[in-house]
Amino acid sequence: MAIFTGAGVAIVTPFKENLEVDYNKLESLIDYQIDNGSDSIIICGTTGEASTLTHEEHLECIKVAVNRTNKRVPVIAGTGSNCTETAKYLSMEAAKAGADGLLVVTPYYNKATQKGLIEHFTDIAEVSDLPIILYNVPSRTGCNMLPKTVATLAKNVDTIQGIKEASGNLSQVADVMLYTEGNIDLYSGNDEQILPVLSLGGKGVISVLSNVAPRDTHDMVAKYLAGDHEGSLALQLKYIPLIKELFCEVNPIPVKKAVEFMNLASGVMRKPLTEMEPENAERLMKEMKAIGII
Numbered sequence: 001m002a003i004f005t006g007a008g009v010a011i012v013t014p015f016k017e018n019l020e021v022d023y024n025k026l027e028s029l030i031d032y033q034i035d036n037g038s039d040s041i042i043i044c045g046t047t048g049e050a051s052t053l054t055h056e057e058h059l060e061c062i063k064v065a066v067n068r069t070n071k072r073v074p075v076i077a078g079t080g081s082n083c084t085e086t087a088k089y090l091s092m093e094a095a096k097a098g099a100d101g102l103l104v105v106t107p108y109y110n111k112a113t114q115k116g117l118i119e120h121f122t123d124i125a126e127v128s129d130l131p132i133i134l135y136n137v138p139s140r141t142g143c144n145m146l147p148k149t150v151a152t153l154a155k156n157v158d159t160i161q162g163i164k165e166a167s168g169n170l171s172q173v174a175d176v177m178l179y180t181e182g183n184i185d186l187y188s189g190n191d192e193q194i195l196p197v198l199s200l201g202g203k204g205v206i207s208v209l210s211n212v213a214p215r216d217t218h219d220m221v222a223k224y225l226a227g228d229h230e231g232s233l234a235l236q237l238k239y240i241p242l243i244k245e246l247f248c249e250v251n252p253i254p255v256k257k258a259v260e261f262m263n264l265a266s267g268v269m270r271k272p273l274t275e276m277e278p279e280n281a282e283r284l285m286k287e288m289k290a291i292g293i294i
Contacts, residue, residue, distance in 0.1 A: 002185040002203045003131050004074050005225070006039030007217040009210035010047040013061060014255055014265035025265045027068045032264060034072050035217035038210055039066050042103055044079040046140065047208050047252040052270040078205075080105030080135060081226040084120050088127045095128035100131045101162065101208070108141035114149045125157045127175060133162035134144050135208075137189060138209040147172060151179035164189040170196050177201050191217075191243045195236045196267050198224045208246055209239060212258045212293055242291055245268045245284040249276055256280055261294050 011033065014025035030041055044050040044058050044067040053061065062077045069075050078100040081092035084107075091102050104124055106112070114122060134153065138144035144167060146258050155158045165173050166189025171190055177200050179185060188197035191209040194225065198204075198221065206211045210217040224232035246254045260267030261284070267276075277285070288294045 003076060003133065004040035004204065006204045006221045007037070007210050007214070008040030008042050008187070008206045009033050009038045009214060010045045010074065010206050010208055012050040012252055012265065013044070013053065013210055014257055015268040015270065017038055017266065017268060018146050019268065020271055021053070021061065022265065023060070023064050023271060026061065026064055029259075030065060030068045033210070033214050036214040038073065038214045039204065039218060040074045040076055042076045043078065045103055046105075046137070047211070047255060048078065049252060049270060049273070050078050058090065059100065060259065062094050062099055063097045074100035074132065076101040078103045078105070080152045082107040082110050087124050089121070091124055091130070095130050099130060102128070102130050104132055105135040106141050106143045106145050106291065107138065108143065109235045111143040112140070114146055117143075117145055117149055118152055121153050121160060122157055125159045129159060131161040131232050132159050132254070133164055133185070133187065134160060135164045135166070135189070137164075137166040139166075139168070147175035147179045150176050150184065154180045154184045159205050161185055162187060162203070165197065166190055168193070168201070171181050171218070173197060174200055191246070192240055194220055195224060195232060198232075208251060208255050209243055211237065211255050212246075212262060212288065213242070213291075238291070242287045245280070245287045248280050248283070254280070254284055257284060258288060259284055260289060
């Protein structure tokens with residue numbers, strides 16, 4: 001059984017003006033997401049600025065998410081690292097904190113061969129019994145996990161159950177499903193490709209868009225899986241312009257500004273991320289108003 005089906009939010013991590021993590025705001029964001037239809041909380045991922053959290057903050061965010069969610073929806077903890085030992089440590093601690101699953105990105109900067117990827121993920125899987133969703137996002141990591149590598153891991157490691165595919169290459173996504181014979185839970189890692197990935201057997205999306213449009217992102221997946229392909233397509237096309245604005249600067253700069261526009265949390269980020277360019281923020285606000293989000 002899949003860890004979740006539908007739209008999981010890659011939730012932002014709110015900061016105070018002094019750059020401390022705002023755990024109270026994080027709790028309110030989690031409630032907002034669950035109340036508005038999100039099917040899973042993905043904590044401490046790319047959108048959650050995990051790369052600038054200390055290990056202590058990272059694990060506290062996971063604990064807050066687990067406690068606040070209180071089993072209403074699954075909590076999937078981002079525990080990836082370019083250091084295998086660090087990823088093992090974070091994964092063990094996330095399991096102790098009560099997470100329902102792990103999202104583990106391919107190593108970045110130092111990267112890895114395909115053999116190295118197999119050993120990396122196999123080692124991580126040995127430290128807990130939690131189901132793992134592999135995360136392939138070569139545009140950010142410089143490391144592309146090939147479909148046959150995914151198939152090897154899915155076949156040989158019982159806890160590797162899913163993949164968040166954010167390569168943007170639908171032919172590669174199709175090959176993942178071909179070589180795994182469909183025996184992997186596939187999630188879109190790109191909001192503009194939710195329907196194409198669902199059409200290849202996907203179970204849903206791990207979404208940036210859900211931060212600002214949780215109900216419609218949930219409905220987009222739910223309608224498709226219920227057979228209402230036209231209704232799902234209408235929602236996908238409706239949000240394409242907003243999705244473009246949410247990625248007009250590096251993620252999560254625009255989505256942090258979007259949640260600020262919605263008065264859900266501050267748009268404060270930790271460097272090297274910086275304030276959104278005014279002209280881009282203006283276009284983002286215009287698109288959010290056009291859709292009726294603000």
